Amino acid sequence: MARQRLKTLTEQxxxxxxxxxxxxxxxDILQWIDRAADGxxxxxxxxxxxxxxxxxxxxxxxxxxxxxxxxxxxxTQKGQELLKREYERISMxxxxxxxxAGRSGE
Amino acid sequence: MKKRKxxxxxxxxxxxxxxxxxxxxxxxxxxxxxxxxxxxxxxxxPRRLHVAVSYISDGSRYNPAPSDNESFLEELAGQExxxxxxxxxxxxxxYNGQPDPVPFHTDxxxxxxxxxxxxxxxxxPQGRYGIIEGLFLMLSIGLQLxxxxxxxxSRGFLLWIFLTGLLFFLVSFxxxxxxxxxxxxxxxxxxxxxxxxxxxxxxxMTLLAPVILGVLPFFLTESGPSVLLIxxxxxxxxxxxxxxxxxxxxxGMGARExxxxxxxxxxxxxxxxxxxxxxxxQRYHWAEANKPVGTYSTGSRESEVFAAPIPLxxxxxxxxxxxxxxxxxxxxxxxxxxxRIFRQWxxxxxxxxxxxxxxxDTFSTFAYELCRNKWLHxxxxxxxxxxxxxxxxxxxxxxxxxxxxxxxxxxLDGKLLSEYVLCYENRLIYLKAPQPLSPEAVPRVGKIxxxxx
Numbered sequence: 001m002a003r004q005r006l007k008t009l010t011e012q013x014x015x016x017x018x019x020x021x022x023x024x025x026x027x028d029i030l031q032w033i034d035r036a037a038d039g040x041x042x043x044x045x046x047x048x049x050x051x052x053x054x055x056x057x058x059x060x061x062x063x064x065x066x067x068x069x070x071x072x073x074x075x076t077q078k079g080q081e082l083l084k085r086e087y088e089r090i091s092m093x094x095x096x097x098x099x100x101a102g103r104s105g106e
Numbered sequence: 107m108k109k110r111k112x113x114x115x116x117x118x119x120x121x122x123x124x125x126x127x128x129x130x131x132x133x134x135x136x137x138x139x140x141x142x143x144x145x146x147x148x149x150x151x152p153r154r155l156h157v158a159v160s161y162i163s164d165g166s167r168y169n170p171a172p173s174d175n176e177s178f179l180e181e182l183a184g185q186e187x188x189x190x191x192x193x194x195x196x197x198x199x200x201y202n203g204q205p206d207p208v209p210f211h212t213d214x215x216x217x218x219x220x221x222x223x224x225x226x227x228x229x230x231p232q233g234r235y236g237i238i239e240g241l242f243l244m245l246s247i248g249l250q251l252x253x254x255x256x257x258x259x260s261r262g263f264l265l266w267i268f269l270t271g272l273l274f275f276l277v278s279f280x281x282x283x284x285x286x287x288x289x290x291x292x293x294x295x296x297x298x299x300x301x302x303x304x305x306x307x308x309x310x311m312t313l314l315a316p317v318i319l320g321v322l323p324f325f326l327t328e329s330g331p332s333v334l335l336i337x338x339x340x341x342x343x344x345x346x347x348x349x350x351x352x353x354x355x356x357x358g359m360g361a362r363e364x365x366x367x368x369x370x371x372x373x374x375x376x377x378x379x380x381x382x383x384x385x386x387x388q389r390y391h392w393a394e395a396n397k398p399v400g401t402y403s404t405g406s407r408e409s410e411v412f413a414a415p416i417p418l419x420x421x422x423x424x425x426x427x428x429x430x431x432x433x434x435x436x437x438x439x440x441x442x443x444x445x446r447i448f449r450q451w452x453x454x455x456x457x458x459x460x461x462x463x464x465x466x467d468t469f470s471t472f473a474y475e476l477c478r479n480k481w482l483h484x485x486x487x488x489x490x491x492x493x494x495x496x497x498x499x500x501x502x503x504x505x506x507x508x509x510x511x512x513x514x515x516x517x518l519d520g521k522l523l524s525e526y527v528l529c530y531e532n533r534l535i536y537l538k539a540p541q542p543l544s545p546e547a548v549p550r551v552g553k554i555x556x557x558x559x
Contacts, residue, residue, distance in 0.1 A: 026181060044210045046211045054216065054219055069181040
């Protein structure tokens with residue numbers, strides 16, 4: 001079943017957007033995600049480029065600074081809303097799991 | 107050591123490109139440059155290298171240096187050990203020598219999205235341009251075919267242009283259709299589906315030019331200078347175009363400007379070469395066959411006099427008096443039709459008496475019917491409010507004396523005039539005589555026109 005574009009986020013999309021709550025450049029994003037997700041989520045450099053292009057086109061992030069080949073980005077209001085919506089969706093899924101599977105996810 | 111390898115895969119066939127480059131790296135060949143037909147490789151130590159293929163929608167082969175987006179991608183790629191190898195329009199190729207590198211693409215949707223953007227911004231507009239160009243060529247020739255079919259069908263070069271337009275149209279249309287279907291298809295792909303390629307490996311656009319040039323000799327029945335000129339024009343125009351592109355690229359000219367300048371100079375060079383070439387051919391080659399034998403004054407200007415041997419002369423069917431004549435012949439032939447036009451005029455101030463006849467030998471029913479119907483509609487009745495004001499058309503007359511299958515004669519308001527359309531098996535003749543032929547002259551004229559080689 002195909003997923004609608006940016007209706008829901010993949011794990012990598014989620015972490016890239018989360019990371020841009022603060023202004024960061026491309027290489028910082030790669031390092032931050034690796035650290036924040038304890039190496040569980042890997043974002044390839046090609047994928048990061050494509051995601052940044054896609055988010056920029058959708059107005060979810062904004063280009064804040066360009067220094068030579070380095071570019072820095074930050075989340076926009078629209079991006080924050082999308083990230084929050086995704087958080088609520090995941091939280092509801094987790095809550096449903098606890099309610100119906102009868103476990104607290106240990 | 108360098109090696110150039112013929113490379114006809116579409117740039118969106120990323121899996122094939124990846125596999126082939128990895129295989130070549132194992133054999134000790136590293137990609138250094140992409141091209142339309144040939145990719146360049148440099149000899150290196152054979153080793154296992156990982157290859158990544160990516161797409162940037164604003165990438166251009168005419169960029170003198172990586173664009174801002176390409177530089178940014180290279181900077182990101184460098185963080186994970188990916189080294190840029192070559193780029194070609196939207197296509198970007200990277201190598202990584204680490205044993206187990208972080209994959210270049212870790213999200214297939216983001217990869218698909220980048221490919222879709224490149225298709226929409228680069229390949230679709232190019233395809234649409236190809237459709238318009240193909241249609242333009244076909245319509246230009248098609249319109250001429252409607253207006254004067256014999257003129258078009260007897261010129262192999264025009265038929266070749268029509269075929270070129272048709273091929274351009276078909277390949278571009280199929281390519282646009284395929285890309286459009288691909289864009290629809292990827293919207294419905296599930297996560298486990300294999301990513302299809304939007305390219306057209308079965309009909310690669312890159313094969314179009316060699317095919318079009320390859321079939322050219324079959325369309326040109328006229329050999330010698332004209333064929334050489336056309337090939338030389340293509341070669342020189344392409345050489346000028348390619349050479350200037352590289353020079354401008356080294357000079358740091360932007361992609362758009364480079365493309366515009368090279369196209370303009372390349373096309374101008376081709377046009378100048380064609381015009382100058384055909385001028386020279388006409389001057390020295392064609393003129394040899396149609397050399398004037400003198401001139402005569404019509405009062406206000408000088409006219410050339412020709413003495414081509416023509417099969418039917420006015421003297422054969424009409425009282426011509428004691429006049430001097432100019433006789434001219436024009437020949438054109440293609441694999442569909444051979445056309446010979448003969449003209450004869452008296453060296454008088456008004457070029458009268460004057461006769462003209464055209465003999466068409468057709469090699470296809472299509473050409474025969476098209477030319478016959480066009481000639482029979484040379485004249486049309488003038489009709490206003492449903493009433494015939496002037497009745498002027500060809501009417502069938504007895505073909506017996508002409509020994510023809512069908513004969514038509516011009517008729518104006520019920521009076522038979524001096525133009526005829528004669529239909530023989532595989533031969534059509536349009537005769538415009540100075541006056542209607544006498545019944546005695548008809549069998550003689552018919553025999554000459556029917557039997558002349």
